[in-house]
Amino acid sequence: MRDSNLQQILDLSQRVIAASGQARAVAAAMKVFGRLAAKEGARGAEAAERLPVCQHTVEAALADLAARPSPLPELATAFGAAEGGIRWNRRKTARSTDEPFYSSHANAMLIGPGGLEERADLEVGVTVMPAHTVYPDHHHPPEEVYIALSAGEWWNAAMDWTEPGPGGIIYNPPGILHAMRSGDGPLLALWFLPVD
Numbered sequence: 001m002r003d004s005n006l007q008q009i010l011d012l013s014q015r016v017i018a019a020s021g022q023a024r025a026v027a028a029a030m031k032v033f034g035r036l037a038a039k040e041g042a043r044g045a046e047a048a049e050r051l052p053v054c055q056h057t058v059e060a061a062l063a064d065l066a067a068r069p070s071p072l073p074e075l076a077t078a079f080g081a082a083e084g085g086i087r088w089n090r091r092k093t094a095r096s097t098d099e100p101f102y103s104s105h106a107n108a109m110l111i112g113p114g115g116l117e118e119r120a121d122l123e124v125g126v127t128v129m130p131a132h133t134v135y136p137d138h139h140h141p142p143e144e145v146y147i148a149l150s151a152g153e154w155w156n157a158a159m160d161w162t163e164p165g166p167g168g169i170i171y172n173p174p175g176i177l178h179a180m181r182s183g184d185g186p187l188l189a190l191w192f193l194p195v196d
């Protein structure tokens with residue numbers, strides 16, 4: 001049985017994405033949720049670890065969500081409950097000489113390689129950044145759906161900088177160059193990638 005908080009995050013995320021009415025985002029996310037419903041991966045082996053940047057940023061974003069329309073408060077509660085078990089990491093390519101970015105971001109895999117649930121056919125993860133931080137341009141073969149859980153802006157090569165707002169959705173087609181940045185407050189976002 002999948003951890004109940006993790007399952008709750010997935011169920012609520014599916015509701016949020018479905019409610020967006022964004023056809024390509026919904027189609028990509030349904031690949032992820034369909035695979036998650038079909039089977040459960042092995043429990044992950046990574047020890048939980050928080051990075052210093054998580055202090056205050058995660059809490060501030062979750063506190064803000066508590067005052068938003070349902071299901072965002074429920075999603076914040078489930079994420080807050082699951083967060084103690086996750087391993088936050090810096091991006092693999094981040095270098096300690098690359099400040100302030102190096103100390104101003106954290107990613108965690110909830111489901112996927114190194115996640116709470118180990119599997120290779122999809123990734124569900126989370127990113128947090130404090131105010132005034134840019135996550136560098138990057139690209140990857142799988143398409144990607146973000147759920148914004150805070151303010152912040154997203155960009156891709158086919159879209160100007162866009163602020164979806166808490167509970168808003170961003171879709172990145174396969175391989176497209178994309179980035180995100182926080183404004184005056186932290187950025188917290190979930191991401192969903194079907195890995196073919």
Ligand SMILES: [Fe+2]
Nearest residue numbers: 138140144178
């Ligand atoms: Fe990405």
